[in-house]
Amino acid sequence: MESENKYLQAFKEWYDSLKVVKANKGPANGTLAASLVVLDRLKANYSLDLSEQVAPRGTQIKGASGGKVAEILKSFGELRPFSKEGGRTNRGGLSEVKSMLDALGEMELDRLSIEERNSSLHAFQSFIVDRIKDYHNRQKIKFSFDPKLTTWQMIAQLLETAKEEGKAGPVAQHLVGAKLQLRFPDIAIQNESAFTADQQTKRQGDFFVGNTVFHVTVAPMQGVFQKCQENLADGLKVYLLVPDSKLAGARQVAEEFAGKQIAVESLESFISQNLEEASVFTADRLAAKLSALLQIYNLRVDDVETDKSLMIELPSNLT
Template sequence: MSQPHNLFIEWYNSLKIVKANNGPANGSIATALVVLTRLESDFDLNFAAHIAEGGMQIKGASGAAVAAILKAFGEDRPFAKEGGRTNRGGPSEIRSLLETEKKIQELEKYTPTQWQNQLHIQKEFLVERVKDFHNRQKLKLTFNPAYSTWFIISGLLQEAINEGKAGYVAQHLVGAKLQLRFPDIPVSNESGSTADVQTQRPGDFLIGHTAIHVTVAPMPPVFEKCKHNILAGLNPLLLVPDNKLVGARQIAEQMCEHQISVESIESFVSQNINEVSIFSKEKLIVSLRELIKIYNERVDAVETDKSLMIELPLNLL
């Protein structure tokens, strides 16, 4: 594959790195693909030609538009459902991209045909980055039968934290645990990027009269949600990492004394797995395997980032 102009590479390398992606945000790549495609038919490097009314979004950016571009390059896996429309940095990144293209033109004096070729190469480069995104390794689960279930779950969460994926993993892990524990009750499944307000949800999950909130960073807004739950006649349950448990409980008591249950994600998941396994080591292996199977199915159904999925170790297969 031919490489794009070095100035384009410099522009790409200047994009903000998202830890979970080990590269730029999906929306950054998506909006660039949309703009480069438009430049192929209308080589207008003025920023105003590419910004939608209101100045906050890139014109023509949508999930469908990005999917069509990727499909033309043989890539049909889901990527950037919003097409970069909600990417806050999109306009400034595109402004910088257009300035880069102007510099390339000043240096190279490309003919229209040469520009067509250069734009195609730039798009091809970005599509390769999309493929890199999809081909990243899954999270690794370490299973040692000598370890407690709590420690196994804690280790998995720690790896997710290291990879910048903790929030997503925690939510889907709790969802999988609930589905495993209550197979006859529908357990909602939303992308980790979906805000409760978008779906009118009282929390990440609603089981009976309990609204369950899962967060790796217990900040004031989640406690406000708990207060709203109480006013609505629901019992809020807040799940946080073990190292945030003491602080979260203190805040919960200050805001709504004796009305918000706060537990660690590690304990909530591991204790239930032990109970489902009837505290049997042999059955624990089966339960953990089933938990990860359900988790992966839930992630696969709603997340474009498949590296959130968990790879089973050989001793759990």
């Protein structure tokens, strides 16, 4: 028992050395998923050679998939979806798996019997599963409804809270999707994970309504302006939605790229516009509209995101 505790402590030290992802308040999901898969394989074939843990091209963890990770988690009683890719495409995963293999090498588990070694590997997996449970159990984003504030100000505060928690990008995207769905209930508004690249789905932007494409970003870089140019070349109208703090700069760059053809608006204005008008400028009706917006947001997040802490907790005066 004492030796098992020693090994587990060494494993925890490896875990604590991993780079912390702000939005997760812990390591990248892909790293945890890949580690579970590798630890599982080590039970059958205890080789700490990294080359035996990667796929033929040497860029991905062998056997890592969402299905495999789900299978391992299920064996520990954890049924919630975690990582769709199973750590297969995590860019930092290889180096972090290598550091785990190095840590295992320092423990000299190869000196143990197979039964003893597998018991330790199982304990390491259990530790990771507990961290995944912590990930799932994180609190939702807080939203404060203050009828004395404008809708613009409340949305701005919500986006700032998301930024502080490292969730600004996903929250912005899903708020825009919710706003479009609320505004156009008879139109199917696409809903993709905020972590899905446009190239993977061949989509023209984050949202497409009529002949207009919407790009949502909290950090407008050259790539998004190039996408806007491509949209314009395809005969589409283009909206670029950015934080109010980035609005002036984004408009300047957009004009350099495409004259005045790109409509650059602040996220705060776009999300909040029409809500007060639709509520006839009354507090009760505004509360109902905001509640509807955030409920749609939560449904959209729940449908496509494994990270449920992206959901927004509605305050008691808004429910």
